[in-house]
Amino acid sequence: MTISIPRIRYWSYLEEYSAHRDDYLRAVDSVFSSGRLILGQQVATFEDRFAAYCGVPCAVGVNSCTDALFLALKALDIGPGDEVITVANTAVPTVAAIRATGAKPAFVDVEEDTFLMDVTQLDRAVTRRTRCILPVHLFGQMVDMLPLREYANRYSLSVVEDCAQACGATYNGCRAGSLGDAGAFSFYPTKVLGTFGDGGAVTTSRPELALRLKRLRMYGMENAYYAEEEGYNTRLDEVQAAILNVKLPGLDPSVERRRRIAEIYDDGLAGIDGLSLPAVREGRSHQRYLYTIRTARRDELQRYLAGEGIETKVNYPDPIHLMRGYRFLGYAPGSLPVTERLAATILSLPMYPELPNEQAAEVVAAVRRFYA
Numbered sequence: 001m002t003i004s005i006p007r008i009r010y011w012s013y014l015e016e017y018s019a020h021r022d023d024y025l026r027a028v029d030s031v032f033s034s035g036r037l038i039l040g041q042q043v044a045t046f047e048d049r050f051a052a053y054c055g056v057p058c059a060v061g062v063n064s065c066t067d068a069l070f071l072a073l074k075a076l077d078i079g080p081g082d083e084v085i086t087v088a089n090t091a092v093p094t095v096a097a098i099r100a101t102g103a104k105p106a107f108v109d110v111e112e113d114t115f116l117m118d119v120t121q122l123d124r125a126v127t128r129r130t131r132c133i134l135p136v137h138l139f140g141q142m143v144d145m146l147p148l149r150e151y152a153n154r155y156s157l158s159v160v161e162d163c164a165q166a167c168g169a170t171y172n173g174c175r176a177g178s179l180g181d182a183g184a185f186s187f188y189p190t191k192v193l194g195t196f197g198d199g200g201a202v203t204t205s206r207p208e209l210a211l212r213l214k215r216l217r218m219y220g221m222e223n224a225y226y227a228e229e230e231g232y233n234t235r236l237d238e239v240q241a242a243i244l245n246v247k248l249p250g251l252d253p254s255v256e257r258r259r260r261i262a263e264i265y266d267d268g269l270a271g272i273d274g275l276s277l278p279a280v281r282e283g284r285s286h287q288r289y290l291y292t293i294r295t296a297r298r299d300e301l302q303r304y305l306a307g308e309g310i311e312t313k314v315n316y317p318d319p320i321h322l323m324r325g326y327r328f329l330g331y332a333p334g335s336l337p338v339t340e341r342l343a344a345t346i347l348s349l350p351m352y353p354e355l356p357n358e359q360a361a362e363v364v365a366a367v368r369r370f371y372a
């Protein structure tokens with residue numbers, strides 16, 4: 001079977017790799033030659049720099065965002081019998097991480113135009129067992145954190161931010177990962193700060209939590225061969241950390257490129273009847289991880305664009321509360337109406353920093369032809 005590559009790809013790292021290949025290979029070689037392959041200087045350096053970037057005192061490197069969420073919840077002593085409020089309009093790992101602790105996710109609906117947790121609905125999900133709110137800063141924009149924090153403080157709930165898609169995004173000038181008890185990040189290749197494999201980090205302003213996270217990521221040990229508590233093996237790899245150290249200074253310029261592409265989409269697609277563009281709220285900077293439009297003719301439009309050689313994706317076609325794997329949670333169809341409507345109408349357009357302006361303009365032209 002031959003796989004046909006679309007003319008305009010949804011995402012690609014190859015252009016970026018060929019531009020910086022020598023830097024990456026030098027970084028990998030420096031690890032291989034260092035004599036220290038696990039939790040060495042590269043991880044320590046990245047943790048310091050990433051914490052500074054996020055505006056927090058501590059960052060702890062782990063092997064994925066799924067594990068970052070899981071460890072953050074564990075470090076906050078969340079487990080069986082507890083409930084964590086989150087959204088079903090997210091990637092499966094958000095919910096998988098909650099379940100891995102033994103806690104139960106409780107879903108609230110989302111805002112239709114930003115796709116983000118509707119914090120006015122927290123009251124509907126809170127119970128005696130609620131211990132934590134887990135907002136997901138989806139597609140590159142942060143959730144409305146001020147009312148969320150006020151709500152959490154009122155009921156003494158912890159807050160763990162899922163920052164997988166919003167590294168560097170801000171809310172009233174504060175970066176993602178700096179407004180909760182902990183923030184969980186993904187460095188999966190497609191992310192705004194992506195490496196060449198798996199990687200993740202937890203940020204926190206609470207040093208005692210950072211110490212516990214360091215223990216939990218390394219078999220529960222502070223010193224060799226002695227477990228202070230039950231722990232896990234989920235460390236950020238030295239090689240991935242070395243690559244992240246090369247990439248971090250390029251994060252903001254790469255987001256500027258994403259914003260330029262989003263402008264081309266915003267300007268070119270405005271005013272089309274039946275097509276809605278993603279909303280950005282006042283006081284928030286959007287990282288443009290994804291550019292997601294809404295249309296009742298989603299499947300038809302996606303097929304049309306594929307025919308024009310333009311790759312698109314649906315993030316996400318199935319809301320988690322209705323997936324077979326999570327039916328046991330007991331949510332019926334219709335229980336999260338906005339989430340369910342979005343799953344049927346959203347479409348993400350090509351978006352990555354190296355996407356040429358001309359290709360973004362071609363996407364605009366093709367969408368306009370579809371609606372002409």
Ligand SMILES: Cc1ncc(COP(=O)(O)O)c(C=O)c1O
Binds near residue numbers: 090093185187188
């Ligand atoms: C919102 C969200 N949370 C968590 C994750 C999990 O990230 P990782 O693949 O690093 O475990 C992802 C990754 O797709 C994500 O998009």
